Amino acid sequence: MQLLRAIGFFHGNILLFCVTTGAGIFVSPKGIAEAFLQGLFAYSGTSVLINIAGEIKNPGENIPKSLITVLPTVAVIYILVNISYLAVLTPQEIISTDAVAVTWMDKVIPSMQWVISFGISTSIVSNMCCTILSASRLFYTASQEGQLPLIFSMLNNYFSPTVAITQIIILASFLIMSSDLINLIKYSGLATWVLRGLYMIGLLKLRYQEPNLPRPYKVHLPFVLGSIAISLFLILTPMIQSPTVEYIYGFIFIFSGLLCYWLHVHLNQHYVCFDKVTCYLQLLFNVSPPEDQDDGISTEETHLEEIVL
Template identity: 30%
Template structure:
């Protein structure tokens, strides 16, 4: 191969791979819908910012602005990265690879290929930091609203952070990764998340008509929640109909099991014996205290 041909291949890759990149792919509707779970897993951080609106400066401006800027930018980056994979690696190499990005780095970057795993580590750290910062606020507000034990609504006396919810999320995360099957976890998460996305959109659409005069500082065209609702419903129904798996049944049981706790402990406001002593223990061990006005 001439030097000029080598440089062209290095810069532009094997563009013919783009034409055959999807040959042999799954064609059934059920498999395609299930594949969306993996894609949505990569983009799931889009909703994390919504959990901390109380702590944002000027949230009614900055929240929509952050989402409008971040989502298209992330989409463009992901699409270009996948195009680069297909222009450098053949479909067979991608399928057989344990780490596509690493193989791409070895082919393109040479001695600098160590930048790929380094970038992955930085990305994982950033994702974990964002998840820890935002997801803990769900349990924190649930405790504040009486939907979870009170100690989850308490914050650290010095750091002002919801320590107990962060530890709870960490524990749940450890339990979920024990099986070691990331594919099953993604399917489980995608299916469950789609149920809540669909339910949230249904509630939003209903309230658009039943509470027309409510103040809405953030408002979008109603077609957007309708589209999200329909797509989420498809992501829930089609995998069950096309290829039912046991994790879908577990997910539904896990969701409906909430009624077992909601009815006595939230609706009837019953308390578990010894909860007060446990709350005091958590306060001393974690150095947490109720927020002002709790």
Template identity: 30%
Template sequence: MGIVADEKSDGLHSRAVTAGQAPEVEPCQEQPQKVQLKRELGLFSAVSLIVGVMIGSGIFVSPTSALERSGSVGLCLVVWAVCGGISLLGTITYINFVSVKLYVRVQNVFTVCKLLACLVVILGGIYELCIGNTENLNKGFEGSSASAKNLALAFYSGLWAYDGWSTVTVVTEEVKKPEKNIPLSIIIGVPLVTFVYFMMNVAYMTVLTIPEMIAAPAVAVVFGDRALGYVNFIIPLGVAISTFGCALSIQFSVTRLCFVAGQEGHMVEAFSYVHMRRLTPAPAVAMQGILTLVFIVIGEIEPLIDFASFLIWIFYGFAMVALIMMRRTKKNVHRPYKVPLLIPIFIIFVALFLSVVPMITDSSPRYFFAVGFILVGVAVYYFFVYRKIRPRIMDKFTFFTQVLLEVVPTDQSLD
């Protein structure tokens, strides 16, 4: 027996061969690598994604409109607590384009930083309480609003700040051990944010009166000027960090929705393509960046919150209806996690309240415009998805997208 050393691209390896005989060629055991999204998110990153999306600019801005519409300190705090409960039950662009790993690292850092900024506010409020500043909180439910419309709009403001509780479920393909880490990340992330939000509102209301909070364009900044002294720069810095981190995570999750919708034929096919080297859904990321820029240019924050919240809760309601229907029509499908039917039924009633009451009590046309927007979507679905009508220009669009962004379908081999 002799030893023959074969030099290959992956290093040196030795094989025993019989003297005088040519060495046998072993078949290649490696499978060709596919262009596809990779599982880069562990439990901490999944929790970070939820917290990163939920804690954005909302908690620094929304307390103003929530308090104005609820009418009292006590009712406003109830709204913030209930919004957290509802969120638990219901469960912008370069970084996302370049690398999922880069996104995960940046998002984890930004989430820690924004939690520290929130902690500064909470500790400032606790200090004020410890020195006996309880006059504002002692007013309790004095002046509470009994208007169903105002209550619904107050929940819009609160739930806007909480929105993001479902984010991790749309990136299942990129979460490690999703059957374990997705439910666990929600159980950890949502109560954590609920506690932070509630305590931040207590801090605001300890230092500021109701008229001061209502008049504040950004209540956290006014709080910092009043309670934090020479370190008040932490608040606007925290707002900037929080808003950037939130936008980063929202884009990450929403682009995955577009990616999957493209795979299923519910959106333009090119949105399901992945960058050849970076393995990111580049077309979906680019589209979301463009749409975000449009809304930033033409919109004001409060009308955008009301409009977006209205649409969001209509579709949350539809999602719960679909869940109940599939429990009956697809009984034998494997379900890694399952919630009691009482929860989606409750969310349906919440969605009905939040979508029907504003339409009945508010003469503003924006809600009817939103319904019209949904109906246009139904028409688009019927002709281009259900009837499978494909305009010829889409082939040119797909080719242009592939060349411009260097993307390929997910079933494409790298070899």
């Protein structure tokens, strides 16, 4: 886990700390939900394992082992870090500072401030690489299933989905234009929990409609129902208590994917101009379809290859 993600966890702990200490601050259910949205951001790196499950050896065994060992380790480290903050800094210093770790280091070992700055910079690069690796695989898999244009599942000479990675970088560049880190974490957490709730609903649907499907590992029913309940609490509580236009924009952005799905998959619309764009992008990024594409995709691949020839 990266140091940058500890920022969200720390701010979530501060809000919960006000509840437990009775510091005269009224914390509503909305405040608790937002605290958890920021705090759980620290653990969102575990989703990387799920998104790249197709590239992990023996995922049915290695993914559960990773989660069981990593989550408690990260939780203990984060708790100890927060205890050290509270032991050195006052609550007012913690709330007023822009960089808690730097302020903490300035009081403990002033000459080592560069270590914190270097660690955060390294963390940002590591976090960026992991996010791009994970998110691009979602585009890649959806394209293989025919839910996104074929170009997203094409690979370059290094077996990398270059077009999917470029798309992720473009979208992320628009998001980071906002200078408010806390709001960015909050809204990305909101989107994450919307998707996780939908994942669990889809899991229940497949469990009862397709009980014989191969499953590398089993998710027990209490975890599924608990995840759905947590998702509903984190999503609906802020919207009901203080509905703002930002939440509306967020949901419009998330569910705009339904429009793309309806046009591309449900209506199965095919336009010649899309083939020309796909061929142009193939030449621009020097990518081609992988050899192990599904039969349903290979038909479209043959059509595109004919156009290229």
